[in-house]
Amino acid sequence: MPKQVHQIDGAVEPIGPYAIATEANGFVFISGQVPIDPATNAPVPGGVDAQARRVMENIKAVLDGVQLDWSDVVKTTIFLADMGDFSVVNGIYGEYFDAGDVPARSTVQVAQLPGGYLVEIETIAAR
Numbered sequence: 001m002p003k004q005v006h007q008i009d010g011a012v013e014p015i016g017p018y019a020i021a022t023e024a025n026g027f028v029f030i031s032g033q034v035p036i037d038p039a040t041n042a043p044v045p046g047g048v049d050a051q052a053r054r055v056m057e058n059i060k061a062v063l064d065g066v067q068l069d070w071s072d073v074v075k076t077t078i079f080l081a082d083m084g085d086f087s088v089v090n091g092i093y094g095e096y097f098d099a100g101d102v103p104a105r106s107t108v109q110v111a112q113l114p115g116g117y118l119v120e121i122e123t124i125a126a127r
Contacts, residue, residue, distance in 0.1 A: 008065030012036045012058055015114075021062050028066050030123040032079065033058040034115060048085040048118045052092040055121050060096070068125045070096050073103045075124040082118065083109040089119055 006021040012033065014020055021030045035044045035051035038061065044054040063069055078089060086107065097103070103124075113120050 006062075006066055008062050010038055011061045011065060012038045013041070021066055023066065026127045027074075028068060028072075028125045028127070030059060030062050030125065032077075032120040032122040033062070034113070034117045034120050036115075043115060043117070048082075048088050049092060051118050052089045055119055056092060056096050059121060059123050062123075063125060066125075068127070071098070071101055072125040072127070073097075073123055074126045075104045076106075077122045078105065078107040079110050079113060079120040079122075080107065080118065081110065081113050081116075083107075085118060093121075 002024075004023045005019040006023060006028070008020050011020050014031065018031055021028055023029070033055045035054040036042065036058070037044050037054060038058065044050050060070075063072070078093070080086065080089065
């Protein structure tokens with residue numbers, strides 16, 4: 001199957017030369033989502049809890065746009081500006097998955113995220 005680049009209505013527009021979602025060989029690779037409200041194209045106000053929830057909703061919009069859902073997610077990577085935010089982000093993240101059907105995941109602290117954001121999550125889903 002050749003690579004397919006998806007354009008997703010209702011998703012945050014990429015701010016650089018990358019695709020919001022690219023599909024190949026039955027996998028959909030969703031670029032890292034940051035806490036930008038797609039309706040306003042502005043960062044969401046609030047702390048890491050508001051940012052984490054917006055990131056998860058942005059991922060959901062992309063999954064919906066490629067006709068997939070949370071049960072199709074096989075791997076995520078969470079990038080945190082501060083590992084001290086792990087429990088808050090982990091709790092919000094957990095609300096989006098059924099307990100027995102969670103993906104593999106890595107969580108790392110980074111020196112800085114674009115835009116000064118506190119959280120970014122990239123996702124891989126499978127058809």
